[in-house]
Amino acid sequence: MQRLKQKFRKWTADMLDLPKDVIFDLPRITQIGNMQLYIENHRGVIHFTTNRLDLKLSVGKLEITGKDLVIRAILPEEVFIEGIIEDVRYLQGDGN
Amino acid sequence: MKSHWLSIVRGYVRVSIRGKRVELLINELTKSGIEIWDIGRTKEGLELCVHLSDFFKLRTPLKKTGCRLHVLKRRGLPFFLARMEQRKAFMIGMFGFVAAIYILSSLIWHVEIRIEGNKQHALSEQTVREAAKEIGIYKFQWKFRLKDPEVMSKQLQAALPDASWVGIELNGTNALIKIIESLKPEEAPLYNPRHIVSASDAVITDIIAERGRPVVRVNSRVQKGDILISGIIGDEEHQEVVSAKGTVRGLVWHEYNIAVPLKGLLKSYTGESMTRYYIAIGNRALRISGFKKMNFEHFEAEASEKQLRFGSWGLPVRFVREIVREATVKEQVLSPEQASQTGIEHAMKDIESKYGLDAVVKAKNVLSVQQEDGRIVMKVMFEVERDIAEERAVLMEEIKPPDQNMQNGQ
Numbered sequence: 275m276q277r278l279k280q281k282f283r284k285w286t287a288d289m290l291d292l293p294k295d296v297i298f299d300l301p302r303i304t305q306i307g308n309m310q311l312y313i314e315n316h317r318g319v320i321h322f323t324t325n326r327l328d329l330k331l332s333v334g335k336l337e338i339t340g341k342d343l344v345i346r347a348i349l350p351e352e353v354f355i356e357g358i359i360e361d362v363r364y365l366q367g368d369g370n
Numbered sequence: 371m372k373s374h375w376l377s378i379v380r381g382y383v384r385v386s387i388r389g390k391r392v393e394l395l396i397n398e399l400t401k402s403g404i405e406i407w408d409i410g411r412t413k414e415g416l417e418l419c420v421h422l423s424d425f426f427k428l429r430t431p432l433k434k435t436g437c438r439l440h441v442l443k444r445r446g447l448p449f450f451l452a453r454m455e456q457r458k459a460f461m462i463g464m465f466g467f468v469a470a471i472y473i474l475s476s477l478i479w480h481v482e483i484r485i486e487g488n489k490q491h492a493l494s495e496q497t498v499r500e501a502a503k504e505i506g507i508y509k510f511q512w513k514f515r516l517k518d519p520e521v522m523s524k525q526l527q528a529a530l531p532d533a534s535w536v537g538i539e540l541n542g543t544n545a546l547i548k549i550i551e552s553l554k555p556e557e558a559p560l561y562n563p564r565h566i567v568s569a570s571d572a573v574i575t576d577i578i579a580e581r582g583r584p585v586v587r588v589n590s591r592v593q594k595g596d597i598l599i600s601g602i603i604g605d606e607e608h609q610e611v612v613s614a615k616g617t618v619r620g621l622v623w624h625e626y627n628i629a630v631p632l633k634g635l636l637k638s639y640t641g642e643s644m645t646r647y648y649i650a651i652g653n654r655a656l657r658i659s660g661f662k663k664m665n666f667e668h669f670e671a672e673a674s675e676k677q678l679r680f681g682s683w684g685l686p687v688r689f690v691r692e693i694v695r696e697a698t699v700k701e702q703v704l705s706p707e708q709a710s711q712t713g714i715e716h717a718m719k720d721i722e723s724k725y726g727l728d729a730v731v732k733a734k735n736v737l738s739v740q741q742e743d744g745r746i747v748m749k750v751m752f753e754v755e756r757d758i759a760e761e762r763a764v765l766m767e768e769i770k771p772p773d774q775n776m777q778n779g780q
Contacts, residue, residue, distance in 0.1 A: 318397040324411045345409035350400050 299332045303362065311338065311355040311362070319348075327355060334366040381422035381446030388414040389437025398431040422448055478511045479543040487550050492532040498549060501529040507538070507545050516540070563611040563764040566599035568592045572620030572758050582614030592620070592758075601764045611764055620758040621732060624721065628713035628748045632741075636702045639695050642666065648690035650675070655690055666696040709746040710739060721754055729756040 287297040295302045295315060304312040313329060313336065320328040320335060327343055329336040343357035389395065392415050399406050404427055409418040415437060420428065432439055454461050483498050502508065505525045506516060516522065519538040526547070527536040534552035538545065566582065571593050577584050582599040586592055601614040646660030673692040678685045704712070714734065721729055735751040 318400075319393040322393050322396065322409075322411055322416075343411070345396070345407075347407045348396060348400050348409065350403075 301329075301331050301336065303336075305359065305362070308340070308359045309356065311359055313353050313355070315351055316353055319345075319353075324357075329353065334364065337361070337363040337365060339363075377419075377421065378446045381444075381448035382419050383422060383425055383441050383445070384408075384417065384419050384443040385425075385428075386412065386414070386440045386442050387416045387418070387432070387437045388440070389432075389435060390415075391435045392416045392437065395431060395435045395437055398434060399428075402427070402431060404428065404431075417442070422446065475543060476513045477543060478507065478509060478513060478516075478540075478545050480545070481507055481509060482544060482546045483549070484546065485549045485551060487553070492554070493530065493549060493551050498526075498530065498547060501526055502547055504529060507547070513540065513543075516545075562613060563601050564613045565597045565601045565762050565764060566614045566616060566618060566759045567762045568594055568596045568598055568618070568620070569758045569760040570594050570622050572622045574598070574618065574620045574758075575755055576619040577616070578618075579614070579616035581612050582616065584616070595762075597762075598759065602768060609769070611769060616759065617757060618759045619728075619755055622754050622756060622758065624752045624754055625737075626717045626720075626748075626750045626752065628710075628717055628746075628750060630704070630709040630713040630716075630746045630748075632704050632706070632709055632744050632746065634702045634704070636700045637668070637697055638700065639670075639697055642696040644694050646692045646694065648692065650688040650690050651686055660692075664694060666694065668697040668699055669694050670697055671695075706739075706741060706746055710736070710748055713746065713748055714750060717750060717752065721752060725754065725756040729754050 283297050286292070287294060294300055299315065301316055302314040304314075306312075315332070316336070317330040317332060320330050322328075322343075322345070324343055325339060325341060327338045327345075329338070338355065338359060339361040340357050340359040343355060343359075345353060346356050347354040387395065392411075395416070396406070396409065404420065404424045406418045406420050406424075409416055411417075428439060481499065481502060483495050483502075485493055485495065485498065499508075505522055507522065507526075517525075519540060523536045523538045526538065527533055530536065530549070532552055532554075533549045535548075535550040537548040539548070540546075566579075571591075573591050574586050574588050577586065577588060577598065579599045582601050583603050585597050585600050592598065598618045599614040599616045601612050602609060603612060604610050644660055644662065644664065647658050648655040649658055650656070671692055671694045673690055676689045676691070678687045678689055718731055721731060731752055732755050733753040735753070737749040737751055740747045
């Protein structure tokens, strides 16, 4: 049943040419160079140090590594990060 | 992050948080709608900014996560005002200063009065100042108590009958009153009883008496001092003495002895010229251009100066432009006819300048022409028609009954 729902959603998204983040509750990540990172649709902070920031997502998590990371602003679903961003890893289905 | 300025107005604090479960704290804070920003990680925990209004809401999430809080900085208007409250005297001084500037700038500090076209000096600055004071323009008057400049200028004009126009301008703390004085016709001077007499021997050509009794007629011959228009009118019983007035024109003869040299020097420009420039300080000049050798035998130099300026300051340095024009000197030889012609012209100019433009040369009569020592010497008689009226007081003896009322004609 769950899979059927998922398939239907994918089909409608393709048919109506809708952005995937709206349909699948996925994060939208905007990165400006290696200096700024803007993430919409996160589910909270898992881990935060100056070198690393882990964000919980609806499915899986996002691992950001870099130097001098600062959370410039944070809202329940959005986060704006500044610093020297070196790596953004998307881990799916890791749970946690 | 919202507008930075708004945060400053609302006031915010930067706090350091010590604890282990800081990630949980961030999630708690965002979930409970507390706005936090500029979150940095330290060894003990976090450093973050929070609005002053949210500061006291931090307690519950902090307790929940077992973190402790320490304020680092206080920023924004609420903190500034709190600090200012402690320095009351300073604040009073500051507001006092602003108020004093405002109050002092809303006073009239100077009333300037400019009277223009003041030929007759009927208006003195003092009278204008007093009239202005009446309508409320005086030193140390409040500007807001003054009426509209147009209204005031009308009032002031009503108060000053000798002013034909009054303008009032307010420039900052200065009031400028401009007045144009009305030109009144000159009051006619009072005349004494008098006659019009002849200024020289003449033959009358025209006589018009405005007041008084004409005694002579056209074509009558008069001598110098003869009464032309009498100031005594009326018959023997009813006599009145007036100040005679009128115009009398007559033919007068003038004899001129004229001498004109036959040779003269005439200076004229050839059209050749050169320009030299100098820079002058005081009375010393340094030539800066026009070094070409000048081979003019006769010349005339004309210099025009220009003061150098820097903004509104005049520098002590002047810039001098000198134009040197070549001239030739010619010897002019006149024929006797030309010479006598110029002599007569000079004499006629002289008549015109002596007796005014109404003087008309009716005829001229060359009595003798002689040539001596390179000159023409002539004797010419001019017959000139001109105004011959002259005034003379009425003498007491001329008035027949001595007990008659003397009336001043005006």
